[in-house]
Amino acid sequence: MSSEKVKKIIHVDMDCFYAAVEMRDNPSYRGRPLAVGGHEKQRGVLSTCNYEARKFGIRSAMPTARALQLCPNLLVVPGRMQVYKEVSGQIRAIFERYTHLIEPLSLDEAFLDVTESKQCHGSATLIAESIRRDIWSELNLTASAGIAPVKFLAKVASDMNKPNGQYVIPPEMVQDEVDKLPLEKIPGVGKVSLEKLHQAGYFVGKDIKESNYRDLLLRFGRLGASLWNKSHGIDNRDVVVERERKSVGVERTFTQNISSYDECWQVIEEKLFPELDKRLERASPDKAIIKQGIKLKFADFQQTTIEHIHPKLELDDFKQLLRDILKRQNGREIRLLGLSVMLKPEEQVKQLSFF
Numbered sequence: 001m002s003s004e005k006v007k008k009i010i011h012v013d014m015d016c017f018y019a020a021v022e023m024r025d026n027p028s029y030r031g032r033p034l035a036v037g038g039h040e041k042q043r044g045v046l047s048t049c050n051y052e053a054r055k056f057g058i059r060s061a062m063p064t065a066r067a068l069q070l071c072p073n074l075l076v077v078p079g080r081m082q083v084y085k086e087v088s089g090q091i092r093a094i095f096e097r098y099t100h101l102i103e104p105l106s107l108d109e110a111f112l113d114v115t116e117s118k119q120c121h122g123s124a125t126l127i128a129e130s131i132r133r134d135i136w137s138e139l140n141l142t143a144s145a146g147i148a149p150v151k152f153l154a155k156v157a158s159d160m161n162k163p164n165g166q167y168v169i170p171p172e173m174v175q176d177e178v179d180k181l182p183l184e185k186i187p188g189v190g191k192v193s194l195e196k197l198h199q200a201g202y203f204v205g206k207d208i209k210e211s212n213y214r215d216l217l218l219r220f221g222r223l224g225a226s227l228w229n230k231s232h233g234i235d236n237r238d239v240v241v242e243r244e245r246k247s248v249g250v251e252r253t254f255t256q257n258i259s260s261y262d263e264c265w266q267v268i269e270e271k272l273f274p275e276l277d278k279r280l281e282r283a284s285p286d287k288a289i290i291k292q293g294i295k296l297k298f299a300d301f302q303q304t305t306i307e308h309i310h311p312k313l314e315l316d317d318f319k320q321l322l323r324d325i326l327k328r329q330n331g332r333e334i335r336l337l338g339l340s341v342m343l344k345p346e347e348q349v350k351q352l353s354f355f
Contacts, residue, residue, distance in 0.1 A: 006171050008124035009239065010112040011146045011154035012131060014091070015163035017108035019050040021087055022077055024140050033074045038064035047079055051163060084108075087139065093250055094134045097275070098127050100282050103239045109158075111151055113239035128166050138253050149174065150235035156185055174233040179206040186230055193223055205231045246345075248283045249295075250275045251338025257299050259333045264322055272339045273315050280313055280341060287313055288344040294321045296329075297336035304328050313341055 014020065018036040023029045033053035038044030044064035056071040067074055088107040095102050098120075101113035112131075120126035128145040135143050142164040146157025149171045160167035169177050182204055184194050200219060202208055208216070208231035216224035229235065250272050258264060280287050292314075293307025306325040310317060318339065 005115065006149045007113060008115045008117075009148055009151055009154040010114055010124055010128050010131075011148075011151070011158040012091075012095070012110055012112065012128070013144050013146075013155075013158045013162075014108035014135075015142045015144060016048055016050050017141075018048045018079055018084055019053075020141050021080075021084060023050065025083075026077075029075065029077070033058070033071050035064075035067060035074055035076045037079045038067070038076055044076075046076070049074075087141070089249075090139055090251060090253060091135060091143075094131060094138070096279055097134070098131060101239045101241055103241065111154065111239045125166075125168050132164075132166065137255070150233065151237050151239070152187055152230055152235045153177065153233070155187055156181065159185070178231055178233050179204065179209065181205040183208070183227070186227065188223070188226065193220070196220070247340055247342045248276065248280050249338055249340035250279060251295065251336055253297075253336045254334070257333035257335050258337075259329075261322065261326055264326070264334065264337055265319070267337055268318055268322065268339065269315065272337065273318065276339050276341065277313060284343050289313060289341040290344050292317065292321075292339070292341045294318060294325050295336070295338035295340065296325055296334055298329070298332040299335050300332060301335075302332075303336070307340075307342075311344075 019034050022034065022036060031052065033050065033056060035046045035049040035053055035058060037047030046058070046060055046062050046064060046067055048060045049058045049067075053067075053071060053074060056074070058067045058070055058074065064076060067076070084107055088104075091108075092102065092104070092110075095110065095112055099112050099114045099117045103111040105111065112127075114124050114127050117127060120130055124147045128147050132143045132145060135141055144158050144162045144164060145166040146154045146160065146169070147166065148154040148157050148169040153169050153174065157167040157169050183189050183197055183202060186205075189197070197203075197220075202211065208227050211228075213228055216228055218224075220227070252267060252271065258267070280289070289311060291307045291309045293305055295303060295305045297303040304325060306321055308317070308321060
């Protein structure tokens with residue numbers, strides 16, 4: 001490892017995400033082989049499946065017809081992408097309590113750089129445990145995590161104790177872990193490349209480490225160079241944060257539904273607003289916003305939002321917004337409550353500060 005400060009990277013990967021959301025929302029699906037997507041038996045392809053289905057050899061991207069041959073009792077349900085996107089946003093909101101350096105890879109996985117995080121005494125291991133605990137307690141879903149000083153090893157580690165587990169590769173163990181790592185476990189090594197590597201006598205990281213760099217380069221090109229670096233525990237890629245943010249939000253899904261104005265206001269005043277204020281300060285130090293709003297999701301899973309134009313985050317302004325949005329309640333209980341602000345575009349902020 002170099003003399004630079006050692007990074008602390010977490011890779012969080014949700015466990016059979018789409019299927020897990022379906023089992024959470026439909027208790028009758030639990031304990032039986034379940035797959036999402038691929039509703040057309042002739043041409044459909046599965047998006048994902050639960051662990052009960054995987055015991056039959058069923059995998060994501062498998063044709064539905066083949067999956068039903070392997071498991072005639074497989075329950076195949078259509079995907080609900082809007083729901084998965086919404087849950088992914090809730091997971092993202094949990095990540096943001098611990099770091100703003102987040103690189104989403106898909107709806108159900110992301111890299112987090114917690115090198116500078118002060119949460120959990122700065123321990124990446126404890127942060128990962130806390131994130132997974134928050135996801136379970138608030139969303140009733142499980143996640144696995146990998147912790148390492150480099151990105152590719154964090155991703156490898158998140159798969160080592162699945163489901164609902166985590167694995168840590170401390171800096172002093174990087175080379176030992178890489179030496180015994182099967183090449184097929186390294187992100188970017190596909191089936192065709194793996195076959196060629198095996199034919200050349202390369203099976204684990206140590207084989208690559210002890211090989212000739214020029215030979216690797218000649219035979220495998222960029223992949224050879226990448227594998228050479230990885231076999232020495234080198235991965236200089238940073239966690240890449242998304243482009244300019246347009247909004248900041250916080251929300252809570254309740255383990256027990258609430259219904260009254262007073263209950264909602266207590267959550268806003270004590271939990272959501274302080275968290276939103278902190279998050280806004282990180283995203284926009286001058287707290288330049290255009291509007292602020294409230295989101296509710298009711299027990300029947302219908303959701304509604306309300307917002308008003310305002311250049312400054314104000315707690316008291318949420319009182320009238322809450323009164324107005326509760327007029328849409330129609331006797332329903334509330335399962336989720338959220339606050340949000342829309343950020344002023346950076347270019348406008350720069351122009352204002354210039355003038």
